[in-house]
Amino acid sequence: MEKKIVKIKVNGDWHEALVKQNMTLLEFIREELNLTGTKEACDEGECGACTLIMDGRSVNSCLVPIMEANGKEITTIEGLAKGQDLHPLQKAFIENGALQCGFCTPGMIMSSKALLDNNPKPTEAEIKGAIAGNICRCTGYNMIVEAVKMAAEPKS
Amino acid sequence: MRLPKFEHLQPTRLDEAFDLLERHKGEAKLLAGGTDIIVRMKHRMMTPKYLVSLSRIPDLDYIRSDDGALKIGAMARLNDIGDHPVVNKDWAILAQAARSIGSVQSRNRATMAGNICNASPSADSAPSLIALNSQVVLVSKGGERILPVEEFFKGPGETAIKAGEILKEIQVPKMNPKSGGYYLKYSMRGAMDLAIVGVACIVTPNGKAGYCEDVRIVLGAVCPTPLRIREAEEALKNKAVDEAVLEKAARIAMDESCPISDVRSSAEYRKKMVKVMTRRAFNKALSLAKAK
Known part of the structure; x- marks a missing residue:
């Protein structure tokens, strides 16, 4: 199995790398780029901890073979804040205490971001549908839903 | 879990994909979205030497x-x-x-x-x-x-x-504009879980109260393949459908199903649920048709 070259735009910057073909997008993000905000948990598309945004859509990066991501634009949790200025979703998660251990949080926020990018004023049912593929084992779902609502309608 | 080793082939034309499938006969698998095959490969339930991806072939995404x-x-x-x-x-x-x-x-x-x-x-x-x-x-x-x-x-x-x-x-094919259709997925965790029973029902009322000119009932998850239950469809066509008629048709669907027991449900429970869900799917499809 020879290595292949991929070119992937991550959080605004193009990265070119020689990779093993059996690498996943998740492994590339964490191990080649050292962006460890995207989490590895079930590694089989059930838990959503590895959610990131590829060409505008949320995907489980553990199920994307790296060659399928060639030429694509990726946003990870690290791409949301602008310097010290947090993204409205990040602020809303903090303000609502929408995390306990924090392991599911990057995935939750990326799923929520994909939702709000396409549907800025979602209903509660739409929010729940958008994060149905993200499992929180501390079971703090209510606050997460509240946080997404707040990010969608920030208090003035 | 790491993926086993494989060569990732990305043809840009269908012709090229056929050539690759022929050249690597028995050793290649087609890759579309990957949400099933990548999981199977990680679990070593499937270890193709080649993945032939369809993602770079133009005009397949429509x-x-x-x-x-x-x-x-x-x-x-x-x-x-x-x-x-x-x-x-x-x-x-x-x-x-x-x-x-x-x-x-x-x-x-x-x-x-x-x-x-x-x-x-x-x-x-x-x-x-x-x-x-x-x-x-x-x-x-x-x-x-x-x-x-x-x-x-x-x-x-x-x-x-x-x-x-x-x-x-x-x-x-075009659906009859008078028809109503409903897919009832019975599972513990909504879309995130596999169906215990799935029932698709399409109903075409013919204007006369309670009568249907066409009914289609197809079961999923309760047979080795999805199963259309024609006998149950016939039992509902061109007659006044009341509770007794529907009960009889739902029983036929139950009797025709041949489910297995697994982690989601016992075979016995699945069979009983086929009857319940067939009735519900029919009623839902009928109400959708009437709402038109």
Whole structure:
């Protein structure tokens, strides 16, 4: 199995790398780029901890073979804040205490971001549908839903 | 869990894909969205030496309805089908089935073509496709053939697709505007879980109160393949459907099902639920038809 070259735009910057073909997008993000905000948990598309945004859509990066991501634009949790200025979703998660251990949080926020990018004023049912593929084992779902609502309608 | 080693081939034309399938016969698998095959490969249930990806072949990712029929390309993603305004209007049962599969993240990658090629007995798109009398276009170097989706499934994980063939398109005939259709997925965790029982039902009332000129009932997850229950359909056609008639038809569906016991449910429970869900799916489809 020879290595292949991929070119992937991550959080605004193009990265070119020689990779093993059996690498996943998740492994590339964490191990080649050292962006460890995207989490590895079930590694089989059930838990959503590895959610990131590829060409505008949320995907489980553990199920994307790296060659399928060639030429694509990726946003990870690290791409949301602008310097010290947090993204409205990040602020809303903090303000609502929408995390306990924090392991599911990057995935939750990326799923929520994909939702709000396409549907800025979602209903509660739409929010729940958008994060149905993200499992929180501390079971703090209510606050997460509240946080997404707040990010969608920030208090003035 | 790491993926086993494989060569990732990305042809840019269908011809090229046929050549690769022929050259690596028996060692290659087609890759669409990857949400099933990548998991199987990680678990070493499947270790193809080559993955032939369809993602770089132009013009496979489409949803068209120009001549009345719905045409779904091999690379059309489940979310695109589930969110498509025309599919939601004219083939609502199919849009609903597409949205009943997995998480948003999965549906952003997974394709309907892949869902049926994987041929899981619980594939959520299958019962609705069969109820709609859909067919698949299978292309190969030698040409193409068209097969009803009902004849496509041969057993768990087994389809009528031959070596060297690619499922290029799903074709769904125009739905009668008077018809109502509903896919009832009974599962513990909604779309995130596999169906214990799936029932697709399409009902066409004929104007006379309680009468239906056409009824289609297809079960998923309770047989080695999705199963159309024609005897139950006949029991509901062209007569006044009351509780007793519906009960009888639902019992036929239950008797025809041949489920297995697994972690989700015992076979006995599945059978009982076939009866309950068939009744519910019929009533829901009828109310949708009446609302038109």
